[in-house]
Amino acid sequence: MSADLHNFAYMNGEQQVPRVVREALAPRYSVVPARRTRTRHRTWLDTFDWRLHRAGLTLESVTGRGPAELVLSGMAGERITAAANGARWPALAERLPSGPLRDRLKGLTDVRALLPAAKAASTVSEFRLCNDDGKTVAWLTVEHLHAAAPADADLPPRLSVTAVRGYQGQADRIARCLTAQPGVLPDGLPALDAVLATGGLAPGEYTNKVDVELSATMPGRLALAAVLRRLLDTLEANVWGTVRDIDTEFLHDLRVSVRRTRTALKLGAGLLPAGLATQYRPAFKWLGDLTTPTRDLDVHLLTFGAGAAELTSASPDDLDPFHRYLTRRRAVEQARLARALRSPRFRALVVAWRDALDGLTAPQQGPDAAQAAAKIIGRAHRRVLRQGSAITAESPPEDLHDLRKRCKELRYSLEFFASLYDPPTHRRAVRELKGLQDCLGTYQDCQVQQEEIRVIATEMLAAGGVPATALLAMGDLASHVGQRERRARGEFASRFAAFASRPAQERFRALVAGARP
Amino acid sequence: MKILATYNIKGGVGKTAAAVNLAYLAAADGLRVLIADLDPQAAATYLFRVRPRVKGGGAALIRGSRELDKAIKGTDFEGLDLLPADFTFRNLDLILDDTKKPTQRLARLLRPLRDSYDMVFLDCPPGISLLSEAVLHAADLVLAPIIPTTLSVRTLDQLTEFIDGLDGHRPELLAFCSMIDRRKRLHKQIAEQLPAERKDVAAAAIPALSLIEQMAVRRAPVTTFAPRSEAARSYARLWAEVRARAG
Numbered sequence: 001m002s003a004d005l006h007n008f009a010y011m012n013g014e015q016q017v018p019r020v021v022r023e024a025l026a027p028r029y030s031v032v033p034a035r036r037t038r039t040r041h042r043t044w045l046d047t048f049d050w051r052l053h054r055a056g057l058t059l060e061s062v063t064g065r066g067p068a069e070l071v072l073s074g075m076a077g078e079r080i081t082a083a084a085n086g087a088r089w090p091a092l093a094e095r096l097p098s099g100p101l102r103d104r105l106k107g108l109t110d111v112r113a114l115l116p117a118a119k120a121a122s123t124v125s126e127f128r129l130c131n132d133d134g135k136t137v138a139w140l141t142v143e144h145l146h147a148a149a150p151a152d153a154d155l156p157p158r159l160s161v162t163a164v165r166g167y168q169g170q171a172d173r174i175a176r177c178l179t180a181q182p183g184v185l186p187d188g189l190p191a192l193d194a195v196l197a198t199g200g201l202a203p204g205e206y207t208n209k210v211d212v213e214l215s216a217t218m219p220g221r222l223a224l225a226a227v228l229r230r231l232l233d234t235l236e237a238n239v240w241g242t243v244r245d246i247d248t249e250f251l252h253d254l255r256v257s258v259r260r261t262r263t264a265l266k267l268g269a270g271l272l273p274a275g276l277a278t279q280y281r282p283a284f285k286w287l288g289d290l291t292t293p294t295r296d297l298d299v300h301l302l303t304f305g306a307g308a309a310e311l312t313s314a315s316p317d318d319l320d321p322f323h324r325y326l327t328r329r330r331a332v333e334q335a336r337l338a339r340a341l342r343s344p345r346f347r348a349l350v351v352a353w354r355d356a357l358d359g360l361t362a363p364q365q366g367p368d369a370a371q372a373a374a375k376i377i378g379r380a381h382r383r384v385l386r387q388g389s390a391i392t393a394e395s396p397p398e399d400l401h402d403l404r405k406r407c408k409e410l411r412y413s414l415e416f417f418a419s420l421y422d423p424p425t426h427r428r429a430v431r432e433l434k435g436l437q438d439c440l441g442t443y444q445d446c447q448v449q450q451e452e453i454r455v456i457a458t459e460m461l462a463a464g465g466v467p468a469t470a471l472l473a474m475g476d477l478a479s480h481v482g483q484r485e486r487r488a489r490g491e492f493a494s495r496f497a498a499f500a501s502r503p504a505q506e507r508f509r510a511l512v513a514g515a516r517p
Numbered sequence: 518m519k520i521l522a523t524y525n526i527k528g529g530v531g532k533t534a535a536a537v538n539l540a541y542l543a544a545a546d547g548l549r550v551l552i553a554d555l556d557p558q559a560a561a562t563y564l565f566r567v568r569p570r571v572k573g574g575g576a577a578l579i580r581g582s583r584e585l586d587k588a589i590k591g592t593d594f595e596g597l598d599l600l601p602a603d604f605t606f607r608n609l610d611l612i613l614d615d616t617k618k619p620t621q622r623l624a625r626l627l628r629p630l631r632d633s634y635d636m637v638f639l640d641c642p643p644g645i646s647l648l649s650e651a652v653l654h655a656a657d658l659v660l661a662p663i664i665p666t667t668l669s670v671r672t673l674d675q676l677t678e679f680i681d682g683l684d685g686h687r688p689e690l691l692a693f694c695s696m697i698d699r700r701k702r703l704h705k706q707i708a709e710q711l712p713a714e715r716k717d718v719a720a721a722a723i724p725a726l727s728l729i730e731q732m733a734v735r736r737a738p739v740t741t742f743a744p745r746s747e748a749a750r751s752y753a754r755l756w757a758e759v760r761a762r763a764g
Binding site for chain 2: 167
């Protein structure tokens with residue numbers, strides 16, 4: 001069996017599918033039951049941000065009478081299977097049994113966990129479609145899906161015709177016959193899409209990007225409100241995963257939403273009704289501060305393996321006590337964060353903030369979206385140029401940290417209003433800024449990490465029982481982090497010069513002035 | 518990819534029945550199998566209910582103007598494909614004779630299939646010809662059914678000599694007793710003696726059974742319609758020996 005597949009949905013529930021097919025194909029082809037009807041439970045898995053779907057892949061856990069199986073399939077015919085071995089979801093790909101499936105998934109999902117996206121019970125009957133020699137020229141599969149999640153619902157029967165090798169022409173003819181039948185719709189939705197649709201969902205819906213469509217002439221306040229509402233959606237979407245500690249990206253996306261919101265409140269305060277930004281900025285600062293300890297420890301742990309591999313005078317195993325200490329501390333901080341996200345204070349903030357955003361109306365007077373965007377981005381850009389130009393080789397680290405914050409504000413404002421600008425020009429501006437941000441990010445992260453290693457070493461020593469080899473290895477680790485920090489500091493001048501060059505500035509001004517209507 | 522040929526100088530000895538059943542059993546064992554029907558009588562093609570027609574005929578296949586791959590048909594059984602016969606295969610000797618290095622031609626044509634199949638069965642017409650030389654050159658293992666009579670044993674010796682006389686690559690030979698009539702004392706006697714005396718004769722043997730003849734009526738391998746029969750068990754025993762020998 002191989003070759004092209006024809007998919008159909010059968011919408012006329014009154015008629016039995018095999019009978020309809022038999023009548024449609026007679027007398028040229030006969031329909032012969034092939035295998036016993038079997039029922040399986042299908043659970044579709046993907047990361048929260050649909051990394052497999054975006055790569056054109058579908059992962060399923062299939063359970064039935066035999067052993068549970070994981071099946072990864074792609075549109076280009078790729079298919080990898082593996083025993084599920086009692087896998088429990090959510091799970092990181094690295095926790096799956098070793099083999100080609102795990103290797104393929106690890107590369108795609110990285111730090112994101114696989115979690116159930118949809119569930120259904122599937123009853124499949126298979127039939128041979130035979131020519132007048134009794135030769136099977138195609139296989140007909142009839143699948144009845146009963147969706148269990150996101151909603152409980154019966155779906156219309158799904159038919160697929162697969163040509164036997166060398167009989168594609170006859171399979172195409174069969175497909176044409178079926179398409180002509182009342183109630184048979186060609187090219188039915190893929191099973192995952194059909195099951196998700198029972199809950200009004202579609203694959204690939206979540207993104208952490210600020211993907212709002214603005215128009216240049218809409219009131220600036222409403223444009224900012226749309227951005228803030230989108231950020232709140234993302235924030236809320238990531239709360240459950242952060243509380244349940246599914247993977248580290250939930251907290252990352254939640255934290256970025258908070259930061260973006262704080263930037264929007266700071267730079268766009270003038271567009272909002274008097275006092276609104278002032279009222280909510282402390283609340284979002286509280287929220288942002290809540291996320292910092294866990295995220296810092298996540299970064300430590302995520303880069304731990306790479307750092308351990310760099311050690312020169314110690315063995316990676318020497319860092320085990322340090323790793324255990326970080327893990328314990330993270331568990332404590334994560335529990336604290338989860339408590340806060342379940343607290344009445346947090347829930348009240350989210351409800352009140354959404355109400356406030358929903359209540360915003362267009363002001364009598366005020367800038368339109370293009371003018372507002374130009375003002376916000378222009379001001380953020382000027383601040384980066386001013387603070388960056390003032391930095392010399394002797395400047396203290398705090399000056400670079402402040403500049404990093406200004407760069408983030410500029411980056412976020414560019415993202416808020418991206419839909420107003422020519423995409424290639426916008427992408428180039430972001431790319432040029434990103435070069436500077438990466439350098440400043442590495443510099444500050446390395447400083448924070450070195451300081452944390454020092455603090456933790458002191459705490460571990462005070463707690464007692466820490467082997468000298470662990471402290472020496474931590475010193476070795478700090479030294480490598482220090483080298484990276486110095487490299488980043490050395491690169492700063494050239495990175496900033498590239499960003500602040502006259503052509504780059506002219507491109508930037510042209511971008512902001514050229515908002516699309 | 519292992520290439521196995523069912524071949525004998527004599528005709529009507531059970532070559533096609535063996536090729537069809539062994540190919541089916543190999544596929545049922547999870548191997549990706551191709552059976553190539555090189556006999557213009559197209560018996561294997563008929564048994565798999567495929568029409569005996571190849572676009573461009575044998576000339577297009579042998580000269581390589583039509584990819585072998587495109588002529589292959591799926592059978593009704595998972596993992597088992599068929600290269601159907603065509604009536605023009607009666608001229609394969611002449612077509613081969615027109616090519617450069619004709620005895621190596623078949624091996625070269627099969628080479629691109631090595632990623633797609635684990636095992637290829639060549640079901641050959643009887644006789645000694647340029648085609649049989651090309652088949653022996655391509656094959657790793659020759660499966661020779663022999664009816665246990667004195668004359669057939671002589672034919673086995675001729676086949677052994679023929680293989681020994683080949684230049685370059687020489688396939689391994691595994692003969693097996695076929696169409697044994699248990700009512701005939703000589704059949705029983707030779708069928709017992711041969712495997713004991715010769716290493717190139719399999720212990721498993723195929724009796725003459727009406728169920729095997731019924732394959733032509735049912736148009737399917739015997740294992741599919743009579744899985745517990747003596748015929749099916751005999752082919753299973755033979756497959757176990759063939760699989761061990763083919764490696």
